[in-house]
Amino acid sequence: MKVKEHFLELSSFNLYDSSQIRFWEDRWFGHLLLKNQYPSLYNITRKKHITVVAVFSSTPLNISFRRALVGDRLQKWKELVSEIALVQLDDQPDSFKWNLSKHGCFTVNSMYRHLVSKHGCFTVNSMYRHLVNQTALPLNKFLWKLKLPLKIKIFVWFLFKGVILTKDNLLKRHWTGDGRCCFCDTNETIQHLFFDCHIAKFVWRVVFLAFGHLQSNLLDTVMERSSKKGKRTATQVGMSISGDHSYGDFCQAR
Structure with a gap:
C-alpha cells in the first residue's frame, strides 16, 4: 500500500x-x-x-x-x-x-531517477558485510552499469534487498518443505547459502585466488563472521563476479 x-x-x-x-x-x-x-x-x-x-x-x-x-x-x-x-x-x-515525464506517461527511468535523486545511494548490508565495511555505493556505478546479463543484475539487487526465496524466506510464506541447506544440515538463509556454507566459502576462495586479488589466508579473515573490516580489493572484483557466482549457487541449490 x-x-x-x-x-x-x-x-x-x-x-x-x-x-x-x-x-x-x-x-x-x-x-x-x-x-x-x-x-x-x-x-x-x-x-x-x-x-x-x-x-x-x-x-x-x-x-x-x-x-x-x-x-x-x-x-x-x-x-x-x-x-x-x-x-x-x-x-x-x-x-x-x-508528473515526472513531459508526455505524462509513466516510465521506469523517470521513477528510478526520482528515487536516486531522493535517496542518493544505498548501503550494502547483509550481502557484503563480510567484504566491505558498510560502504555506501552509488547504484548506477556499481551495479546497473556492470557488464553482466540483466537477470544477474536483478538477482544481485534482490540479494541486496534480502528477498531471494531461500528456504527461510519460503518458510515465512508457510512453505512446508525442509528448511535445511542442500549442501549441509544448517538452516538455509541468504547469508548462509551465499557466504557461510562450506561450499560457498570454497567457491569464493577459488574465485578470489583465480583473480589474484586476495591471498587465501586474507580471504579467510574477510569471510569470517567475526571480521570487523572488509577489504576494498574485494569490492573491486566482488561486484563484478559475485552476481555470476551467487546466481549459480542459488540455481544449484534449487
Whole structure:
C-alpha cells in the first residue's frame, strides 16, 4: 500500500466523469491532495477512500464526519465547499498523468531517477558485510552499469534487498518443505547459502585466488563472521563476479 500511495503522489488526474478518482487521496484539484490541504477534515471523515463522483452525487456534498464541525474545522469545511463549488463533471473517462515525464506517461527511468535523486545511494548490508565495511555505493556505478546479463543484475539487487526465496524466506510464506541447506544440515538463509556454507566459502576462495586479488589466508579473515573490516580489493572484483557466482549457487541449490 505504501508503494501505491507513493506512486500516486507523483501523479495527477484530469477530471472528467470522476468515477475512478478518490476525493481526498488523489491529486485532482490543485497541486496538493485534499487530505494534505485539509488534514483536520480528512482525519475525521467517515469514508476516506470515497470517489469524487460519490461526493458530488448529492446536495449537500455526500461527506459525513465522525465529529461535529465547529470552530476551525467548520471554517475549513466552508472553505473547501466554496473552492470545489464550480467543479463540473463530464461523461468522458478520467485520464491519468505521470508528473515526472513531459508526455505524462509513466516510465521506469523517470521513477528510478526520482528515487536516486531522493535517496542518493544505498548501503550494502547483509550481502557484503563480510567484504566491505558498510560502504555506501552509488547504484548506477556499481551495479546497473556492470557488464553482466540483466537477470544477474536483478538477482544481485534482490540479494541486496534480502528477498531471494531461500528456504527461510519460503518458510515465512508457510512453505512446508525442509528448511535445511542442500549442501549441509544448517538452516538455509541468504547469508548462509551465499557466504557461510562450506561450499560457498570454497567457491569464493577459488574465485578470489583465480583473480589474484586476495591471498587465501586474507580471504579467510574477510569471510569470517567475526571480521570487523572488509577489504576494498574485494569490492573491486566482488561486484563484478559475485552476481555470476551467487546466481549459480542459488540455481544449484534449487
